[in-house]
Amino acid sequence: MTKPDRPDNPEPLMITAKSISEAYSRTLLHIMEHPGNEIAPLVLTIDGFGEGYDVPEDPRVRTALDALLGSKKKRDVEDVAHTIFPQRFWTMAQGDRAKLFEFYKMAFPFYRARNPKANGKGLYFERLMMYGRGPCDGNQLEWILSQYDSRPGVRRSMWQATTFDPARDHSATAQLGFPCLQHVSFVPTKAGLVANAFYATQQLFDKAYGNYLGLAQLAAFMAHEMGIPLTRLNVTIGVAKLERISKTDSAMKPLIEAARACVAPPAPATQRPSPSLRLAAQRA
Template sequence: MHSFTVAERDVTQAWVTACNKLDRKDNPGRTGLHTVVRIAEPTRDDAVFRAELDRLRIAQGLWPLETVASTLFPMSLAARSASPGDLSDRYRRMYPMIKRYPGNHRGTYFGRLVSYPAASGSGVDQLGSVISRLQTQAAGSKIAAAYEIDLAATADTDIEEASGADLLVHTAGKDNGYIGFPCLSHISLQLDRDRRVHAAALYRSHFMFERAYGNYLGLGRLLAYIADQAKLACGTLTVVAGHARLDGPITQLRPLLTGTSRFAA
């Protein structure tokens, strides 16, 4: 089994290091099991590198990285929203239209966070619950690592009994595909004694070229938003992939991964 743990400062460095760990002569399939990528500053990345990677992605017919990131956190909409509740309301109103876009017919990750399809038939807003619980716990005398954002429920009814920190994406009994949405299974939030919120995300599979960089961006922005709204500091992001694969045009990717590509001005 090929596995690794990466710890880097920002999204770009973490993604490049993880890809290079997969692109090895002794790993002809360029795959890994239970890989771990830890990002100390998950809201930071190299804009020039991202633009170069985007050009390569678009040439392959893939969405821009900002589009991928927005499925996890719609940053521009959040900037125009007065509160988490306002953000959730606005996104829910837009959600039917968003799901008409190619690739979104089963929904988006952020859509599941603010409009989870519970057994009652109504969409449940989970984002505000997480922020509220973090605020309450941070104001108390005991601050501990006890904030689970569980994206995989055993039954739809679990959402009704879950604590305020549970964010569910996977809908049991409905999301039965072996591949495709949702690959993100679980997010766990931890609040440390320095009042920083850390996140760990578990993916059942992760395609490094197609999705990972954009997912890192989106998860980092989601974490930062939750922390900011709870008046806490943004901590580290850790992403665990049950199965990771370096996909895409590897010959064209390698100059980016080795730093020999001519970046855009």
């Protein structure tokens, strides 16, 4: 029996970042600078979130990636993020989560009909709030928030939601595009909310950045509804793969340059001489 061309017991790669752009950039550069096209497993931990529930990004990385995705006829970052959290619906709802859920219920049949091949089994946010069974009519997010608001000291294992459903998703089909995200959990701490997500596999080129953005937006929504800051997002990926584009593709160059600029240490500030030193120099 031929052994797979990978380490039998690989150590996790841990990436610490201050933004989703930095996390994506460090992951991409690691792939580009090492043999192969997989990282298994990959663990990301991201902080640096502000108090206003906005998700900071590096526009250079986002712009370069969206341009590359467009040239390869792939969905842009916002479209991928929308599968995990519909940020534009949350903006339309103006802070009313009941309206957010209502907007999504109205829109989901359209998403499924528009792309039955990709969305026929569902979407991540649909599984989180329309799972099909359970309390709150299967709305796992509403259940978590309602229990968080109900009383203090509730067990922390209650704050988790699943997207994988064995009844629907255990299949012998060779390739399935959904669901790769298995579950999410939310941990309120004294510093704020820590969100955790687990992927069995993840496509680094056309999905990863949108995944990170959608997860951060979901976590920011939950933190907002809990009335606490978002302090950290952790993402564990069993196998992260760079597929559907070659590492040697020349079209990757602008994205690689943007990624390197994103992770480069800030240039040291030029120190101006003090007034007394300038005066001394003029007298000399």
